[in-house]
Amino acid sequence: MPVTIKDLSKTLGVSRSTISKALNDRPDVSPDTKTRVLQAAHDLGYQPSAAARNLRRQRTNKIGLVVTYPIHRVSDFLSELIPGMATVAEEAEYNLILYTSMVGSEERIQNLCRSREVDGIIIAWPPRQSETVALSQLLTDEDVPHIFLPRRVPHDDISYVAADHVQGARQLTQHLIALGHRRIGFERLPEVYETDDDRHAGYTQALRQAGIPYDASLVVSADSQDDDYERRSFDVFQALDEPPTAILFFTDPLAIRALSHAKAHCIRVPQDLSIAGYDGIPSSGVTEPALTTVRQATSKMGVLAVESLLKLITDGGAEPQQHILPVELIVRQSTAVPWKGSA
Amino acid sequence: MPVTIKDLSKTLGVSRSTISKALNDRPDVSPDTKTRVLQAAHDLGYQPSAAARNLRRQRTNKIGLVVTYPIHRVSDFLSELIPGMATVAEEAEYNLILYTSMVGSEERIQNLCRSREVDGIIIAWPPRQSETVALSQLLTDEDVPHIFLPRRVPHDDISYVAADHVQGARQLTQHLIALGHRRIGFERLPEVYETDDDRHAGYTQALRQAGIPYDASLVVSADSQDDDYERRSFDVFQALDEPPTAILFFTDPLAIRALSHAKAHCIRVPQDLSIAGYDGIPSSGVTEPALTTVRQATSKMGVLAVESLLKLITDGGAEPQQHILPVELIVRQSTAVPWKGSA
């Protein structure tokens, strides 16, 4: 049986209230009894019961990390996210609880909040925009502070932390334009998310600024369900009358697979074709050639999300927290000046 | 204010006890009242308070994942571990709580256990053997089920899940021997862990079986603190009278850095030198050449650890859970028949 406050009370001959006050550093305890209590607590190995404390305080000092997406699809991202999040949380005496089987289940999130086992939640990979707004409303009704990550939510009252993908895609495209590319392919996702729209917007902005007309045939949708789609989309690009001299891929893994398909087609990268990824995963740095990509400040996003959430938890009246972090262009060897042979 | 069992009791005109029994499917409730209670609970959006339930049941349905190692050093490993762990836990209605700032702090782990905020813990990257045994004793005294991961603990009473690194290193060495290598370098870690001993044992076993004498000059210790050590250890190998024709590295990242150092020294891999890694991280598959390595069943280890822990939690008298999982040799392009030029 663990040592309870009752045991302490008995051995010291002091009431439970006084013990509690001494341990919580309340003013109405004499310095003498306080030290006696602390000493005894240490000697007996007393540690307050988390459950009892939570019940009384109506607070758990736990933050829920709710992953509303098949977790194996985002574990790379999570591994960059979690260390920062956990560290910041623990500095504030909070811990992270993982809820990963929450795919598309608004109701389960609601139940989680109603059971009050966390003081606030971070919702990683929220659903489409309309559902996100509805979900946020639900959580607001339950009075549970929450933050969406890592996608922006176009709504003034909703807190989120995201990366500036408009800027990222624009910089990447500008980089290619500066190298001399005019026909730049863009492989986007079929799912309609803000992230995708943002990157597409960045891509078109850069083209417009450079006076390059938008060519719809250069934009294809990757089918994330189909592992071999990559090869076929590659063929689609190559089959064009005037194939692109550079291709932007929505994520690094897509770009890495494109790299090996290029090799299989005897297309040299970057001499014959420039390839760029997005996300800056570790693997992108060790390919041959190393991948030009855009690095999101993933770790920082996690840190910021926790900090913002803590602010919302601590200060009930706090403003919605909205952060869009800049991203960083990483130029490596997979992009270069286009070959002028056919031009 | 959230809906409590009291509210339900009031609106239904039924005692709290009966509500509780109905919700927990106890036998002494009539089918009629049970449906009425369930209906009302649903209508009012009632969800039992986790804190109150935990306090009363003396059980939290939470598993602690305690990381006793600088988390950014192991986040890759964690990202493979966590999805499986979380999934299995959640199927059994448990959740994972992360405790990452537990580096070298036996006392904080003890306090965690005393506060009873988890029903059991998984200790990732336990300290040295002697400390591990002491820690296990401490947790046993507190009556908290626990499992060590991912290192074996040479002690009959202690539960752990680990990978068979003796087998892994032996297979890797045998693979090189089969290719014709006789002088095989081995870069181990300076820290004295079972893992390291195991791999070294596998290495020497393979040599012995092949009748190749052990040459201590072929075994160097990497200094994990020093990022540039890799380059110097590489020089150490090259400066030998008879340099190795193949080198085993303790981890993939070390091998990947060696790959680029080799390139800088104009040493071709695998023609001039075979290089092998260990762990099978994603990056190891996209290097040029792709790395021969050994893949641990990391995800499976996480799953097994949670399953074992749940067994210990559920069945107090369960045997210690000890699992050593086989590892898988992955032969890729960084190892090949040695060049006979100088032989």
Add this chain to the structure above:
DNA sequence: TGTGCTTGCGAAATCGATTTCGAAGAGGTT
């Protein structure tokens, strides 16, 4: 009608800590 048994329900205790509120005692002032 009286006895025995089953079924369904509720009063009250309990889990362990926190907090409110009142009281006792010490010390000072008039």
Add this chain to the structure above:
DNA sequence: AACCTCTTCGAAATCGATTTCGCAAGCACA
């Protein structure tokens, strides 16, 4: 001596659910 203030402490209520135990009603049977 009467009154006040300040410090220190403890009794009791509270957080919300679960569980034990006893009671009452209903039914069957002699």
